[in-house]
Amino acid sequence: MSIDRGFLFRAIAIIAVLVYALLGSYTIKPGNAYIQEWTIDVETKNIDSDSTEGISTEDWIPFRVEDSFGFVNADGRLLENSSIEWNIALGTSTYCNYTKQGSELVIKDPIRNYLYPLSVEGYPVERGGDYFVLSNDLTGVSAFSASGEFFFSKEFPSIITSLNASGDTVGIGLLSGKVELFNKDGSYQAGIRPETSRINVVYGSALSSANQKVAIVHGIDPQFLSLYQLDGTDFQLLNQVEISDPKRSQTKTAFSENGEYLLWETATEVQVMSTEDPIESFSLPLAGSLVDFEFSLKLGAIYLLEEEQEATVLSIYSEDGRQYSKEKFSGRPQWLSQAEGNLYIGTGSLLRKVTSERFSK
Amino acid sequence: MKNVISLLAFSLFFYSAISTLYSFEWPVDDPQIGSTFGSQAGESYIKGIEIFSSAEAVSPIEAGELVLRSSEYAKGIHDLPSPMGNLAVLQHERGIQSIYGHLGSPVKEDVPFYNITEQLGTIGSSGTIKAELVYLQIIDSEVNRYVNPLLSLPSIGDNSEPQLKEVTLSSAVDSFPLEGTTSVPQGSYRLSINTFDESSAGGTVHRMAPYSIKVYINGEAKDSLSFESLTVRDWNLVPTAPPALEAAELYSGPWEFQLGKVNLQPGEAAIEVFVNDFSGNEAVRTYRIEVLSN
Numbered sequence: 001m002s003i004d005r006g007f008l009f010r011a012i013a014i015i016a017v018l019v020y021a022l023l024g025s026y027t028i029k030p031g032n033a034y035i036q037e038w039t040i041d042v043e044t045k046n047i048d049s050d051s052t053e054g055i056s057t058e059d060w061i062p063f064r065v066e067d068s069f070g071f072v073n074a075d076g077r078l079l080e081n082s083s084i085e086w087n088i089a090l091g092t093s094t095y096c097n098y099t100k101q102g103s104e105l106v107i108k109d110p111i112r113n114y115l116y117p118l119s120v121e122g123y124p125v126e127r128g129g130d131y132f133v134l135s136n137d138l139t140g141v142s143a144f145s146a147s148g149e150f151f152f153s154k155e156f157p158s159i160i161t162s163l164n165a166s167g168d169t170v171g172i173g174l175l176s177g178k179v180e181l182f183n184k185d186g187s188y189q190a191g192i193r194p195e196t197s198r199i200n201v202v203y204g205s206a207l208s209s210a211n212q213k214v215a216i217v218h219g220i221d222p223q224f225l226s227l228y229q230l231d232g233t234d235f236q237l238l239n240q241v242e243i244s245d246p247k248r249s250q251t252k253t254a255f256s257e258n259g260e261y262l263l264w265e266t267a268t269e270v271q272v273m274s275t276e277d278p279i280e281s282f283s284l285p286l287a288g289s290l291v292d293f294e295f296s297l298k299l300g301a302i303y304l305l306e307e308e309q310e311a312t313v314l315s316i317y318s319e320d321g322r323q324y325s326k327e328k329f330s331g332r333p334q335w336l337s338q339a340e341g342n343l344y345i346g347t348g349s350l351l352r353k354v355t356s357e358r359f360s361k
Numbered sequence: 362m363k364n365v366i367s368l369l370a371f372s373l374f375f376y377s378a379i380s381t382l383y384s385f386e387w388p389v390d391d392p393q394i395g396s397t398f399g400s401q402a403g404e405s406y407i408k409g410i411e412i413f414s415s416a417e418a419v420s421p422i423e424a425g426e427l428v429l430r431s432s433e434y435a436k437g438i439h440d441l442p443s444p445m446g447n448l449a450v451l452q453h454e455r456g457i458q459s460i461y462g463h464l465g466s467p468v469k470e471d472v473p474f475y476n477i478t479e480q481l482g483t484i485g486s487s488g489t490i491k492a493e494l495v496y497l498q499i500i501d502s503e504v505n506r507y508v509n510p511l512l513s514l515p516s517i518g519d520n521s522e523p524q525l526k527e528v529t530l531s532s533a534v535d536s537f538p539l540e541g542t543t544s545v546p547q548g549s550y551r552l553s554i555n556t557f558d559e560s561s562a563g564g565t566v567h568r569m570a571p572y573s574i575k576v577y578i579n580g581e582a583k584d585s586l587s588f589e590s591l592t593v594r595d596w597n598l599v600p601t602a603p604p605a606l607e608a609a610e611l612y613s614g615p616w617e618f619q620l621g622k623v624n625l626q627p628g629e630a631a632i633e634v635f636v637n638d639f640s641g642n643e644a645v646r647t648y649r650i651e652v653l654s655n
Contacts, residue, residue, distance in 0.1 A: 087442055102444055102489045123442040136444045136489045137408055154596040155405060157505035163441055175429060176502055199452055201428050220428060249430045252439040292437035
């Protein structure tokens, strides 16, 4: 039995179009990009005495709003709420609430009601599930697990300008223009010094354990974003992009969860680049002061949280840079995070859960 | 005689070094020092100086280019908080960087260059401190060292010598605080020196590390310490000058410096200790020791 080849090609083409229409074109439409599920006023809402019953550790979602922080679950039950002393290093289910003096640091686990005092002073940050305490003069760092286990302490001949942790790797960016990479146990992995500019300073860095990549924003005249592939103690430059509107301050830099996208801040915009195909890059304009950004793999969307005239602006873009939505809220922006594809936004004393829906075209 | 010649040579070097390095200006008028380079800070050293002033304005120590500015407060997930509060870093010639911490407000974003007469900011209490001051740190980025700012700033009037409180010889079994003449059994001893410099700044008396300590035994140079610069060895800060000890090794207590071991043989011995501050003031003590045979 013979099949007409023309018919076969037409059939395959029709099936391909149908498959694309049903699956490939699923996307967020502008009207469905911002769906507010709930809002709670953390200042007035009380914690129910039985609020944590039946809620597993994985369901705790951290948040911060003006003057306070805590944990909620996806349904908006307030599980923990405390006042911020001076600032807070917030993990997925632990925190270190610290004073301006950065003394008597304690990691708290509110689920098990455990306290883990730290033996050092300074300002803590949470990165990749661990805590890192920056020394008072920003020239050293001490690393601890979320249960207070001491990993290592390092001092540098220059001040620290960026700090990241992903998987087993910790990256420390320095004023000297170098990023030092360590394993979590403190053993040395590699040092990357781009040295491409008149003045070499690291302004931002990011690590992706998903695809072993390191991104560094560095230098003055010119300033670059350099993307490296890590292979144990070796590294290779994959791509270098000149930044036309550089900043001379800390620059937010982050990979998407799977490492396939890279976001970095400049003075006037957020740049987005595919790490697999650097030609796929675009920029998102900033109208105000960027507080944070997130890349949602589940929804294929990019979220920018900005402050504009003491109000909050949330801009939502597709993963190829089309703007879906721009929402404005009263109150200053406080927090932006994602959990299970949902977005949690702190504005003033309010915490909002925001989601999006994918619809076919 | 030998030690006198050594001392003269050292003093000559010290003063000529200081006078030739007077290349920077104080960042504030009427500067008063609250902590010095080399003082102990937790497990490490202080790598700069805290400067109090009755004046508010902070200016660069030399004309320079702003290469980094940080704000006191950061709340985003991707942000790094600044224990140094509002911070500015200027790049100067010869790879020198000057860092100004705890400023009253963030440095302007749109001014890339500062002349020595321009105001960079104001003294403040941003970051981990309570008092109003500016913290000055100098980095020689060509050799990756923290350099003692007091070696390159004009001397401020200070006529009081450092406090030399106690010199002690310690063995595993006994400890001998030295006085005019002290009898000790022959053996090997750890030499510890309790000394500090003092200043009155911001309405408080501050204790600070001296600039140098030198020890002579029977006229021969034995141990010395000086805080000219600090560098990193195995990810820990050490003074670049020998004995290059980490702070936890050098400091056995508040202002208690461990300066190595002394072997004493039966007979008479003399230990001379010279402590210098950054203004060139010197405290000298001589101890006679009667070493007894076991």
